[in-house]
Amino acid sequence: MSFERDSLAAAIAAHGPVVRVLVAASAGSAPRDPGTAMLVWEDGQSGTIGGGALEHKAVRAARDMLVAGRRTAQRRLPLGPALRQCCGGAVTLVWERFDDVSLPDTLPHARPLGPAGDMPAPVARKLAAMRPGTAPALLDGWLIEAAMPEARPLWVWGAGHVGRAVVSVMAPLQGRVITWIDLAPDCFPAPFPEGVTAIPAAAPAALMPRAPQQADHLILTRDHDLDLTLCHAALLHGFASCGLIGSATKWARFRSRLAALGHSNALISRIACPIGDTSLGRDPQAIAVGVAAALLKGGNETMTRDRAV
Structure with a gap:
C-alpha cells in the first residue's frame, strides 16, 4: 500500500486538518502490513490500521495532536507488553498532521519526521529507487513513501x-x-x-x-x-x-x-x-x-x- 493523496485531500476539504496514522514498519505478527493508513479528524475517521486496542490508542493520539497542533509523531509499540494483544509482534506508527498547504504535490514523497533540514544522500537514493506500491521506509529520521500502484x-x-x-x-x-x-x-x-x-x-x-x-x-x-x-x-x-x-x-x-x-x-x-x-x-x-x-x-x-x- 502507498500514499493515497486523493483520499487525504478529500478528507481535508471536508473536515479541515487531518492526522494520517501510518503503519510505517512491523515485526512479527501484526494486524496490518506496512503502508496501511487511516485518517482521523476532530469528530470522525476513515480507514483502519486494525488491532482493536492499537487503533483506539492511535486515534486518541491523533486527536491529541489536532488539539495541540503538533505536526508529527512516531512510536514503536510492542503489541503484547504495551497493549495486551495476542499478536506478539510490534508496529511502528507515524502520525502526521496534514492540511491543504502541507499536502505533497508529487509522489514518491520524502519528508523529515523531526526538524527540517537538507535531505541526506541515502534518503535521496532511496527516494529515487521507490516504485509504485513499495512499502514505506524510515531512514535517517525521514519517512519515504511511494505512489499508489496503477489501479x-x-x-x-x-x-x-x-x-x-x-x-x-x-x-x-x-x-x-x-x-x-x-x-x-x-x-x-x-x-x-x-x-x-x-x-x-x-x-x-x-x-x-x-x-x-x-x-x-x-x-x-x-x-x-x-x-x-x-x-x-x-x-x-x-x-x-x-x-x-x-x-x-x-x-x-x-x-x-x-x-x-x-x-x-x-x-x-x-x-x-x-x-x-x-x-x-x-x-x-x-x-x-x-x-x-x-x-x-x-x-x-x-x-x-x-x-x-
Whole structure:
C-alpha cells in the first residue's frame, strides 16, 4: 500500500486538518502490513490500521495532536507488553498532521519526521529507487513513501441485483477503478457508490472498445441476448478476465453460439461461467462475495479460468 493523496485531500476539504496514522514498519505478527493508513479528524475517521486496542490508542493520539497542533509523531509499540494483544509482534506508527498547504504535490514523497533540514544522500537514493506500491521506509529520521500502484480496471455490465451487490462489495476496496454500464440512468441505485463511474448506454456493447484491454469484466445483465452480445464483443476486443452470470446450462448454450460466431474453444474458455463460489449459494450478496474473493485472491487469473477443451 502507498500514499493515497486523493483520499487525504478529500478528507481535508471536508473536515479541515487531518492526522494520517501510518503503519510505517512491523515485526512479527501484526494486524496490518506496512503502508496501511487511516485518517482521523476532530469528530470522525476513515480507514483502519486494525488491532482493536492499537487503533483506539492511535486515534486518541491523533486527536491529541489536532488539539495541540503538533505536526508529527512516531512510536514503536510492542503489541503484547504495551497493549495486551495476542499478536506478539510490534508496529511502528507515524502520525502526521496534514492540511491543504502541507499536502505533497508529487509522489514518491520524502519528508523529515523531526526538524527540517537538507535531505541526506541515502534518503535521496532511496527516494529515487521507490516504485509504485513499495512499502514505506524510515531512514535517517525521514519517512519515504511511494505512489499508489496503477489501479486495475473493472467493468461491470448490468445494474440489477447481482451487479449492485458486486459493486457495493468492490467499490470500497483499494486498487480498483470501476466502470458500471447499464441501459439508462434510472437503472443505477441512489445514492450512487463513491468513486464508481456510471455510463448509461442504449447499446452497451458499443462501449466495449473503450475498455482497457487489461480490464476485468463482469457481464451481469438481465437479458441473455445482451449477455451474448457482450461476450462476443469482449472476445473480439480482448480482456484480462471475463466472468458471466449464469448456470452451466446457459454457458453450454453460449459456448455453442459463440463458436458459431467464429470464436475458438480455447478463446471461449477464457470466459468464466458460472462466477463466484457456487457453494455459497445463489443470493446476490453471496455471488458478490465469491466474485470479490476470486478477484482479490488471484487477481485477473482467478476469474479467467482456462478449461480443458
